[in-house]
Amino acid sequence: QFYTPYTLVELILNDKLPIKDETNHNVKILDPACGSGIFLVESYKRLIRRWKNKNPKKIITFKELNDILVANIFGIEIDPLAIKVTAFSLYLALVEHLNPKKLWIDKTNKFPYLIDNPKDASIKGKEGKNLWCRDTIGEVNPDDFEKVNLVVGNPPFGTKKLSKSIMDYCVKYNFGKEMVLPFLHKSVDFCPDGNIALIFNAKVLTNTEKPFQNFRKWLLNENYVEKVYNLSIFRKIPKNFGGQLFTSAVGPICIAYFQKNPPQKTSDTIEYWAPKTYVKSNLIDGVLIDSTDIKFLPRIECQLPDTKIWKIAMWGNIADFHLISKLSKIHSNVKSFIKERKMSFGVGLQPLNKSTIKPIVDNDISNLKFIRPERISKYFTPDTSFSDINSAIKDKETIAEYLKYYKKNNIFDLPQINVFRRLGKKEVYKGPMLLVKEGFKDNEFCASLVNTSVAYNSTVLGIHSEQLEDLRILSSMLNSKLAAYYLLMISSSWGIERERIKPNEVYTLPLQFSEPDFKDLVSLHEQIEDTININPLIIRDANNEKNIEKIILRSFHLSQRDICLIEDFLCQSIDIFYKKEKSIAFHRVSADENMIYAKMLHQELNDFYSEANHKVNITVYDVQRHDPLNLVVLHFCNTEKSIDVKPTNELSSLLKELDKYSIQEKGKNLYVQK
Numbered sequence: 268q269f270y271t272p273y274t275l276v277e278l279i280l281n282d283k284l285p286i287k288d289e290t291n292h293n294v295k296i297l298d299p300a301c302g303s304g305i306f307l308v309e310s311y312k313r314l315i316r317r318w319k320n321k322n323p324k325k326i327i328t329f330k331e332l333n334d335i336l337v338a339n340i341f342g343i344e345i346d347p348l349a350i351k352v353t354a355f356s357l358y359l360a361l362v363e364h365l366n367p368k369k370l371w372i373d374k375t376n377k378f379p380y381l382i383d384n385p386k387d388a389s390i391k392g393k394e395g396k397n398l399w400c401r402d403t404i405g406e407v408n409p410d411d412f413e414k415v416n417l418v419v420g421n422p423p424f425g426t427k428k429l430s431k432s433i434m435d436y437c438v439k440y441n442f443g444k445e446m447v448l449p450f451l452h453k454s455v456d457f458c459p460d461g462n463i464a465l466i467f468n469a470k471v472l473t474n475t476e477k478p479f480q481n482f483r484k485w486l487l488n489e490n491y492v493e494k495v496y497n498l499s500i501f502r503k504i505p506k507n508f509g510g511q512l513f514t515s516a517v518g519p520i521c522i523a524y525f526q527k528n529p530p531q532k533t534s535d536t537i538e539y540w541a542p543k544t545y546v547k548s549n550l551i552d553g554v555l556i557d558s559t560d561i562k563f564l565p566r567i568e569c570q571l572p573d574t575k576i577w578k579i580a581m582w583g584n585i586a587d588f589h590l591i592s593k594l595s596k597i598h599s600n601v602k603s604f605i606k607e608r609k610m611s612f613g614v615g616l617q618p619l620n621k622s623t624i625k626p627i628v629d630n631d632i633s634n635l636k637f638i639r640p641e642r643i644s645k646y647f648t649p650d651t652s653f654s655d656i657n658s659a660i661k662d663k664e665t666i667a668e669y670l671k672y673y674k675k676n677n678i679f680d681l682p683q684i685n686v687f688r689r690l691g692k693k694e695v696y697k698g699p700m701l702l703v704k705e706g707f708k709d710n711e712f713c714a715s716l717v718n719t720s721v722a723y724n725s726t727v728l729g730i731h732s733e734q735l736e737d738l739r740i741l742s743s744m745l746n747s748k749l750a751a752y753y754l755l756m757i758s759s760s761w762g763i764e765r766e767r768i769k770p771n772e773v774y775t776l777p778l779q780f781s782e783p784d785f786k787d788l789v790s791l792h793e794q795i796e797d798t799i800n801i802n803p804l805i806i807r808d809a810n811n812e813k814n815i816e817k818i819i820l821r822s823f824h825l826s827q828r829d830i831c832l833i834e835d836f837l838c839q840s841i842d843i844f845y846k847k848e849k850s851i852a853f854h855r856v857s858a859d860e861n862m863i864y865a866k867m868l869h870q871e872l873n874d875f876y877s878e879a880n881h882k883v884n885i886t887v888y889d890v891q892r893h894d895p896l897n898l899v900v901l902h903f904c905n906t907e908k909s910i911d912v913k914p915t916n917e918l919s920s921l922l923k924e925l926d927k928y929s930i931q932e933k934g935k936n937l938y939v940q941k
């Protein structure tokens with residue numbers, strides 16, 4: 268069983284079933300995979316509260332509690348035990364609202380029958396209509412079910428061990444084989460005129476395969492999507508965080524709010540909430556959604572099934588989206604370069620593991636040295652970093668497989684291993700080659716030139732060519748900040764599921780340079796190799812790396828603003844992801860930075876208004892360490908002046924007062940920083 272963290276239930280119901288000043292207690296609610304009923308119980312409690320809002324002077328009776336429950340609360344669940352827990356929890360919620368509590372002992376008051384389970388003979392003749400013990404996808408015809416006003420829940424997800432009914436459903440609609448999709452799709456039939464708010468797997472938004480695109484096409488074109496929360500960051504939250512509230516959390520999750528028919532007032536944007544981190548400070552202990560994490564995405568773009576906007580907008584803004592789109596349109600990329608130059612490429616070997624069906628014996632690879640991914644360094648790796656082929660096996664399970672295969676008891680008795688699960692193409696182990704790691708280290712992507720043949724594992728992509736110059740060009744590009752920016756922004760997995768960049772994402776990285784740039788890059792790369800060769804302890808050559816960066820940025824004709832976006836993403840957003848509240852992004856802004864900001868505003872606004880007769884003047888307040896907020900004030904007037912700087916004196920207490928309103932609680936352990 269997977270329980271839904273209460274934070275999520277509260278978040279959804281605060282939006283879709285608020286209590287404050289609400290009096291409508293006739294809202295039919297369905298959870299199509301209700302588990303032990305957390306959404307239903309919380310919804311029921313809210314309807315009771317709404318009844319009380321409507322009847323502030325009355326005491327709610329058993330009958331009224333009973334009627335609200337039977338008329339409005341519906342669940343479907345495949346597990347007979349879970350559905351009994353749901354019924355029991357709903358009864359408890361009912362009893363809790365009786366006043367005096369002992370009223371339930373009154374013999375004339377009987378709990379309503381709620382469960383309908385044809386397979387349970389013990390409830391024959393006592394079936395209810397509210398909680399159906401069924402396979403929602405295979406056994407429930409929505410026509411037989413009362414139409415509801417609101418669907419909420421956390422349906423099962425995953426791509427493994429799909430039941431036949433789910434499989435058939437996905438095949439019928441040509442959707443990706445992911446359990447959650449049929450639940451989202453079928454909800455519309457249960458709720459043709461109401462609202463749907465369901466939790467689903469974030470990969471559904473970023474998976475680039477056609478069947479997932481088909482699903483997105485349906486979701487975003489045949490329905491009206493109001494809002495999406497991308498809470499992939501929840502998967503990073505440790506178990507003991509946020510007062511244990513995220514204990515059962517969770518993979519990379521999203522929540523979609525949608526409905527079949529558009530509302531009266533439609534918007535041409537979709538609200539997208541994508542918090543970047545969780546924070547523990549003296550103010551909060553939970554997920555902090557900065558107001559810049561709330562984006563309004565153009566609906567038309569979201570409706571394109573192959574759009575990358577969901578991923579890009581997790582970290583960046585619309586300007587990043589335009590920059591990535593511009594880069595993606597560049598004709599030449601890593602793949603076309605590799606093909607043009609007839610290079611061999613492919614990922615490395617996989618050692619034996621439990622699921623190996625046909626072990627591959629190979630003595631050529633066995634005789635090679637091996638390089639562990641963590642020994643690969645940026646730009647160039649000398650062969651002093653190589654080790655023995657047996658260092659390809661490190662973790663306990665792999666060692667156990669090899670001991671079994673060679674019938675040995677001790678790792679030291681193993682021969683030079685010559686058997687593997689997968690080998691890939693043998694020519695990619697031939698030097699010289701470029702090795703590209705799938706992972707990131709210190710916010711950087713890593714590719715490395717290696718001169719001699721060596722084996723490596725499948726987390727590394729190898730590219731072999733006799734033309735060293737071509738490999739140097741690829742290395743310069745792949746090691747650049749621009750590459751890190753582009754690859755992290757478009758990767759379907761990084762930041763969502765596993766922090767890795769897949770080879771077919773690497774292939775899409777654009778390449779662009781002139782003949783003189785080509786020569787300069789090659790020469791700078793050679794200088795880096797020389798530095799490392801002369802002294803292998805020096806693993807970085809900052810000067811030459813900087814010059815390579817410069818040429819790359821120049822060759823893509825990037826503007827100063829584009830460069831700012833790249834820097835901002837790598838230094839701030841990614842830093843938040845890795846370092847959380849310790850990130851530089853949460854450091855206090857200094858007086859100097861405030862001034863730089865004011866100057867930029869001053870120039871941008873006065874340029875913007877240059878045609879009209881407006882001028883904008885700016886006052887910067889010289890905030891002190893103890894002031895919680897910065898202050899830059901804009902004045903519209905007729906004559907332009909230079910930037911004023913004033914002391915904060917009398918403003919300090921106002922800033923403190925304002926600060927109290929800057930963090931808003933959105934649900935337990937979930938805050939919005941305005």
Ligand SMILES: C[S@@+](CC[C@H](N)C(=O)[O-])C[C@H]1O[C@@H](n2cnc3c(N)ncnc32)[C@H](O)[C@@H]1O
Nearest residue numbers: 269270271300301302303304344345402403423
């Ligand atoms: C993530 S859990 C929901 C948890 C629930 N919100 C809670 O907190 O208890 C998904 C539920 O879907 C149920 N389920 C899985 N496949 C189902 C199906 N085909 N039809 C109905 N329920 C299903 C599982 O038994 C599980 O209880």
